[in-house]
Amino acid sequence: MTQSKRSPAAAAKPAARSRQRRLYRLRRWIPAYLMMLPGLVYFLINNYIPMTGLVVAFKKYNVRTGIYASPWNGLHNFRFLFTTGDAVIIVRNTVLYNLAFIVVNMILGILLAIMITEVKNKLAKKVYQSVILFPFLISIIIVSYISFAFLSADNGLINRSLLEPLGKESISWYTEKKYWPFILIFVNTWKTVGYSCLIYIAAITGIDDSLYDAAKIDGAGKFQQIWKITLPSLVPTIITLGLLNVGRIFHANFGLFYQVPMNSGSLFDVTNVIDTYVYRALLKIGNIGMASAAGFIQSVVGFVLVYLSNLIVRKLSPDDAMF
Amino acid sequence: MIRTKGEKAFLAASHAVLLLITACVVIPFLLLFMSSITDENELVAHGYSFWPSKFSLEAYRYLIRKGSSIFRAYGLTAAATLIGTAAHLIMGSMLAFALSLRDLPGKKFFSFYVFFTMLFSGGLVPTYLLYTNTLHIKNTFWALVVPYLMLNAIHVLLMRTFFTNSIPSAIYDAAEIDGAGIFTIYTKVVLPLGKPILVTVGLFAALDYWNDWLNGLYFMSDMDMYGIQTLLYRILEDIRTLASRAEGASAFATIQIPSTAIRMAIAFVAIIPIVIIYPFLQKYFQEGIALGAVKG
Numbered sequence: 001m002t003q004s005k006r007s008p009a010a011a012a013k014p015a016a017r018s019r020q021r022r023l024y025r026l027r028r029w030i031p032a033y034l035m036m037l038p039g040l041v042y043f044l045i046n047n048y049i050p051m052t053g054l055v056v057a058f059k060k061y062n063v064r065t066g067i068y069a070s071p072w073n074g075l076h077n078f079r080f081l082f083t084t085g086d087a088v089i090i091v092r093n094t095v096l097y098n099l100a101f102i103v104v105n106m107i108l109g110i111l112l113a114i115m116i117t118e119v120k121n122k123l124a125k126k127v128y129q130s131v132i133l134f135p136f137l138i139s140i141i142i143v144s145y146i147s148f149a150f151l152s153a154d155n156g157l158i159n160r161s162l163l164e165p166l167g168k169e170s171i172s173w174y175t176e177k178k179y180w181p182f183i184l185i186f187v188n189t190w191k192t193v194g195y196s197c198l199i200y201i202a203a204i205t206g207i208d209d210s211l212y213d214a215a216k217i218d219g220a221g222k223f224q225q226i227w228k229i230t231l232p233s234l235v236p237t238i239i240t241l242g243l244l245n246v247g248r249i250f251h252a253n254f255g256l257f258y259q260v261p262m263n264s265g266s267l268f269d270v271t272n273v274i275d276t277y278v279y280r281a282l283l284k285i286g287n288i289g290m291a292s293a294a295g296f297i298q299s300v301v302g303f304v305l306v307y308l309s310n311l312i313v314r315k316l317s318p319d320d321a322m323f
Numbered sequence: 324m325i326r327t328k329g330e331k332a333f334l335a336a337s338h339a340v341l342l343l344i345t346a347c348v349v350i351p352f353l354l355l356f357m358s359s360i361t362d363e364n365e366l367v368a369h370g371y372s373f374w375p376s377k378f379s380l381e382a383y384r385y386l387i388r389k390g391s392s393i394f395r396a397y398g399l400t401a402a403a404t405l406i407g408t409a410a411h412l413i414m415g416s417m418l419a420f421a422l423s424l425r426d427l428p429g430k431k432f433f434s435f436y437v438f439f440t441m442l443f444s445g446g447l448v449p450t451y452l453l454y455t456n457t458l459h460i461k462n463t464f465w466a467l468v469v470p471y472l473m474l475n476a477i478h479v480l481l482m483r484t485f486f487t488n489s490i491p492s493a494i495y496d497a498a499e500i501d502g503a504g505i506f507t508i509y510t511k512v513v514l515p516l517g518k519p520i521l522v523t524v525g526l527f528a529a530l531d532y533w534n535d536w537l538n539g540l541y542f543m544s545d546m547d548m549y550g551i552q553t554l555l556y557r558i559l560e561d562i563r564t565l566a567s568r569a570e571g572a573s574a575f576a577t578i579q580i581p582s583t584a585i586r587m588a589i590a591f592v593a594i595i596p597i598v599i600i601y602p603f604l605q606k607y608f609q610e611g612i613a614l615g616a617v618k619g
Contacts, residue, residue: 029428031505032421036433039418042474045458047440053449067452112344115337128341128367130605131348137597137608139534141552144559145590146351149358149371155583157354160370166458174563190347195612199431222333245582254537259556262563278447283541288448303443 001128057296061288077293086277092296094273094310096250097181097257101188102242109196110238114230116197117204128202133194140255143191147183147260176268184271188253196241203237204230240313240320247309250274250302274298359383359587366583370400384580384600387477392547393554393589403467404532411528412521414474419482425492434483441476466542472531478524480558481529481614485520486513523611526545526604533596551593558586 001189057068057077081087110130112273135143150157151173159170173179211229220228261271274294281291306322314321347578354371362377367376388395421427422434450470460466490513498508539553549557556579581589601608611617 012520026428028401028505032427035417035506035509038420039414039474039479040433040436042414043437043440043476045358045453046470046473049442049453050445050449051443052445053368053453056452061452063456066456067449078564086471094577112341117480117589118334118337121478124338128345129609130601131345133605133608133612134601135348137530137534139536139552139600141534141536141555141559142590142594145555145587146355148559149354149587150351152371154364155370157371160610161372190351198612221329221528223329259559263560275447282448288452292448294450299444299446306442322441 010236018240051299054292054296054299056288061292063090065082073289077289078297081290081293084290086272087294087297089269090272090274090277091269091297093257094252094275095189095249097184097273098245098252099190100181100185102245102249104185104189105193106242110174110192110231110234112197113204116201129198129250136189136194138191138244140191140253142189144255144259144262147187148262151183173265174262177267177270179318180261180267180270183298184256184260188256190258199241200234200237203234207233236317236320240317243309243313244320244322247306248302250305252276252296254279350362355586355587356591359584360593361584363584379584382582382584384586385585386592390589391573393592395547396549396551396554399467399548399593400533400552403535403550404529407468407472407532408525408529410468410473411478412525414515415479415524416514416521417483417509418474419479420486420513421488422479422483423559425489426434434438436440437476437479443618446535447541454542461542462548464548466548467535468532469537470538470540470542472528472535476614478528481616482517482520482524486517489520491518493494519607519610522604523607523614523616526607527616555586555590555593558589 001282028229035105053067056067058072058074059067060073060076061067062070116125116128116132138178148156153158153159153170153172156173157201158173163170171179173183176310207230212225212231215225215229252275254275257271257273258276258279261267278295278298281287281294310322314323324400350373350604354373357373357375358371359382360380361372361375362376362379365375365377418437422430422437424430427433453459454466454470458471492500494512494516495508495591498512503511506537534552535550536552540556543549543553546554546557
């Protein structure tokens, strides 16, 4: 009797219990989802909604109706961008400067990293490493103040303390185009070489010491050790870092190209990059069509480049790939 | 350690090059500081110099006496840095912690949702239009805090990796047996054990806020709402504007532009916080860069 009474209840219980357990399990995750919420909402606002806003490049923007309700105007914005000839200049400048930055930072970064790891005195090593990294932590505005102190036409250090005493004529740095490719590469190197140097130091520190010991026993000199051991060991880092930077080749450091040349109009041919162009078109000229067309190209080509470079990195060194 | 002749020569050459590079870094900052303590007339007559014939602390005295707009900008930047970094760390660590939970349903989707923001972006135009025309953030304090800087995917993913790898799952299991909920595990286990990564990420977030001038440039038309970097930018911009219109200068003579020494003093004051914390926290800066906490 007791058995027959019990059995239906016992049969019903596991089903109810498992449903309950599943509910309990899901409810258990609720705090986790709630904790994710602020961050997810932020990315929605700051990143995802602007992504959908890229359609503005194909629209005739109307302030009153907003992006999505503005009328379409096909490729008009792009046609306008390309007929002015600006598109070619800004893409050329962005890509070429970035290539130069990548190459110079790589060569100088490796060279300095080799030298710093050679220094065995701990204090000296620390000082070199910290000092080289310092400009990386300073805002580009401060950098523009410093370069202005050197380059100002009236009382800059170079004109007043170098060219004047030598009896040479002073140079109007902020209006002479020909110097700026060098100045920009120099300033960028000054500011960022510490960063790549640090990454190469980490890679060199990871090289097995016994390789060097073996080479020494075989009578290899310093340069042979660097050439035969250090540099080959750095190849994966070089390729990875290079590819990741190539992935960002359509994005320029706005401040470097805008504020270091002091937004000087006579330099635009050699200082205008996609980012400065978009900013000026949007906020100085108020031509949203042109700005959004250039921005659209930057976003899309930038995406393709990041994607492709990562595919290659993933093939070569899966640990360093972003995905 | 025994060194061969060649090694000694290489070491000596290394020191020489590194000293030269060190000088290249230090000298510009020295020039910045020296011109801030140079007498203004001296600056006008002889230009910037490393060792002026006449020193003056007038620029700093001026800042203390009349620098209310500068202190205001300084304070705004400091407030944005504090609030923004706190928000960055709280939102970021909560998100990263949830993504590090092994069995969280939908984990893959949410990880991709975070990660994809690193691959693709809408760029300036749609972002600007959203923040100004829809969210009406222009000329409010929040413009210094919210756009671009309040969270970034790299930091979230770095924290997630740290939480996954450095906190043994046995700790989670033990906490769960004790009846601790997810939020308790976060506050009692993950935050204390995750300190190293929180310091590193917080440091870079704070640096981004302190050095930011773009949010001010994009979203502020009211100079009273500028942070210190945007104010510095604006002062230099005004000088250029003035110089390029030198012929008609009389019309612009009413624009108040701080003298060279004062400008350099403001710039120097703006890097002081970094100079002060750098020696103590440089380990975290270097670790953060090696981890990839910043885009190159």
